[in-house]
Amino acid sequence: MATMPILPPMPVLDLVKSFKLKTKQQELLIRVSILCLVYILAFITRLFSVLRYESMIHEFDPYFNYRTTLYLTQNGFYDFWNWFDYESWYPLGRIVGGTLYPGLMVTAALIYRILHFLRFAVHIREVCVLTAPFFASNTTLVAYFFGKEIWDTGAGLVAAILIAVCPGYISRSVAGSYDNEGVAIFALLFTFYLFVKAVNTGSLAWSLASAFGYFYMVSAWGGYVFIINLIPLYVLVLLITGRYSMRLYVAYNCMYVLGMLLAMQIRFVGFQHVQSGEHMAAMGVFFLLQVFYFLDWVKHMLSDTKLFQAFLRITVTCAVAVGAIALGLGMLSGYISPWTGRFYSLLDPTYAKDHIPIIASVSEHQPTAWSSFMFDFHILLFLFPAGLYFCFKRLSDATIFIVMYGLTSMYFAGVMVRLILVATPAVCLISAIAVSATVKNLTVLLRSKNKGVQTGSTKGSSSSKAASKALLDQSQPFQKNGAIALLFGAFYLLSKYATHCTWVTSEAYSSPSIVLAARGAHGSRVIFDDYREAYFWLRQNTPPDAKVMSWWDYGYQITAMGNRTVIVDNNTWNNTHIATVGRAMSSYEDEAIEIMRSLDVDYVLVVFGGVTGYSSDDINKFLWMVRIGGGVFPVIKEPDYLVNGEYRVDKGAAPKMLNCLMYKLCYYRFGEMLTEYGKPPGYDRARGVEIGNKDIKLEHLEEAFTTSNWIVRIYKVKPPNNRW
């Protein structure tokens, strides 16, 4: 800049000059452009499924969310709020408005309204499909700000990049995965960020914002229980470690009181914040904070430390005693409900297996295997401990929070596969700290050496740290090379992470699971669109009030796509009803028909993978039906279906297995079918055996429809015999 004055001022040069930015501005520009790119990247990396298949809703639960969103946009909010759905859980019905978290639907409907207001005539399905990627993009921004809050901007940027492509998060937020988690992770991270910000600043405004963030989270996902337990735990840890401050007091009290009041507005949550055992920790910590505040005040008033010690002892004992008595009374009188099974199963991973088969039966509720950690986190798994190290090295209120978030969520991720999702933001943030701190240290090393050569004298006055490093430099001559090597190593690892994430997204997480794809003999892709074929058949060929019985997994899809009444669906609120269906499926046909008549069943739908080799079919889920049915109706006994504790469908199978309804419906007419060259007829490709009962006759049911690849089979319940 100092070189210019010699030349006459020229307009072009002026222009160039005015474009030339100061270092700070350059940094800002780079940062903003990185964030923009990350924002776009997070969105587009989730679009694999749309490009491969089509713009469609995935899996099971999203179909319910889609159906309710459609209802919301068509009938308005109040009708949605009061919706009594008589097409599911026949004949009990379901109060949809009071048994769901409306945040997702309201969000999608709002986006839809805004788009329509801006004259973009999109269909609500497109909005639903793209809601999750949109919120994933927003999460990257939150991650940036969060990282900035707990460490620095560099960590924030790295965190944004890491979370944008992390498979653990992508698994639940690809386009079409229109589920609560899609917006809830955003809400979760946002609430945490705002709370940490509130603790750091002690500002009522940030605290209020975090209360609203919490409200949004409560409205979106049942996982809000994690927040309402983690934050009190965090506060408790700060209290114990002597980090109590006025900032904390303001942040927690405001967040808790307002958040609780706001959360009560969600019908599904209602009075749980004051009545259920899961929320009591937050309330206890709230009262504890008041006691602390009171003690602080007393300490301030009393100058005698000895007197204060005695007072402290008495007060703490009294407070704890009063709290314990209140809790005990509440529990005994039934005012405070005990912990739910789901909560127990989180604390004790074996609980669900022994007591609640319906939770244990869901594959995403299984304990996590090491491989899936590796699959979902890749290098983050190694960076996570490193990040923890950095956090411990620079402990602050914010880093304590992220450490606690990381550790607790990692534990939960180990308990249940699906909770990897909750751990992902923490893992990304902590790993980002590791990456950012390491890279920063390395670059500082490189630079300081360069500067040490060039402007050693000016740098000398900076800090003792740099001076010691400079000293270290001289003792290790290969340090620069080492740093360069390490930097390259880090970039290699990160690029590996990027390729891994893309590969996982493309291969594993972008399948809609309602349309199946397989590789054909010549490497070409074969599409099995049997589910939609079956649901479409139901929609077109059955009376509008027909009742379809199937295992609960397919309930949401049948109501959403087939538009027919189902007996049970994925909202597993009534265990007895599901057990009744499980019992029908595992009984002999003549016993099952009684159950089906009592439920007015018109059609029975089973999913069968024996022809295509599709392994998550009803035969493989059958033992869970037996277990869940047997849990309520002891006539159904699991050993009856096993041979020496082994589950088989071939000739050696248990006689009850070979004649139960599910077996008959799946394998009806299968015995005469050649599925694979060189194998006998009736060779089940999903289980790799020849079936044991090839001569299946149905008495009370008749085959109504079987899809082209036999994946979905629909049977009609015959009316009672005319003359008998």
Next chain:
Amino acid sequence: MEKFWVIFATSIFILLPFTCNSFSLETPTDRRVLVLLDDFAIKSSHSSYFNSLRSRGFDLDFKLADDPKVALQRYGQYLYDALILFCPSVERFGGSIDVAAIINFVDSGHDLIIAADVNASDLIREVATECGVDFDEDPSAMVIDHTGYAVSETEGDHTLIVSADFIKSDVILGSKKITAPVLFQGIGHSLNPVNSLVLKVLSASPSAYSANPKSKLSTPPLLTGSAIALVSVIQARNNARILISGSLSMFSNRFFRSGVQKSGSSTKHEKSGNEQFLTEISKWVFHERGHLKAVNVKHHKVGETDEPALYRINDELVYSVEIYEWSGESWEPYVADDVQVQFYMMSPYVLKTLSNDHKGLYSASFKVPDVYGVFQFKVEYQKLGYTSLSLAKQIPVRPYRHNEYERFMPTAYPYYGAAFSTMAGFFIFSFVHLYNK
């Protein structure tokens, strides 16, 4: 040209009701009856029975059972409303008729009368078995009763028996009491215990048994006593009615006219009860009696007239249905005090007897229970002899909407007071705290 078409169409519409005086939901009595015979001699030997049918307006079409041209349906349309099988020994029907065709005929709502006899063919037995009735397996077995036989000039082998053990149902047998016992000579049958629809109309006396009268009894007979059914009826679920008799001769003119005296009894009846019994029962089989219809099923809230798509819990509602009975010529109001409606969801939550206005309108008013779900209005009216009425109408019941609860509850006033006083107190406190220095 157009005018011609209009006239043609209108004439069809006007003539249609006259040309199609066959069985329908509106006029359930049968009109066209196919009678399949072993030989045409039966036509004259059983003429009284046929004449009584003819006199009641039935159009009888006599065919030999093995006539190759005989057919029940043409182009998917049934040609007859009812079938009488007076051909106990036929081995194979002519034309397109087989067991399945007869069963399909019944299952599509048509009536059937079967008269078997000793040496009944497998074909007839098979049809009977399909209807829940098993004839004695021994082909030459007859019902023998050594104490309840009919006194005649010759001593005989006691196979001509008398029975007065009728089913107690005015609907099936008419309101006029059958005074004379019924003469029967033929094969006995038993009812399949699994079948819940078959009814024994005429059963043998406790001393009867079923065996071959010509051979000596070596093993105890399988069918004994009043378990032997002589005549039974079935009303299928689609209200098709079937009569099965083990004797063809009981329909004959000879049996109709002959006097009857039970052994060991001094009363001698001038005329057997066969004519009255069989005529009355044929009225029932051909839907001249005991045929009900339910129409105009309606429900609405008390004070309204429109039928809602769903109710709210604790709504008051009115359910009504009109029930008529077919008298042979017209629909008459059905009067009974035992028609009940259920408000049903897996089990009846409300069970209420419907009151009627003697003009066929049945109604009941009740309160929807405090349970939400998909309910059904169910009328399950199954009375002996009558067609079964089974009406089910689905109706969802929803819980209260958020704005249907009471807005301000008196019990909550302390809480309102607490909330507002706290707010006021906070305001005053803040004011004092801020400005009182």
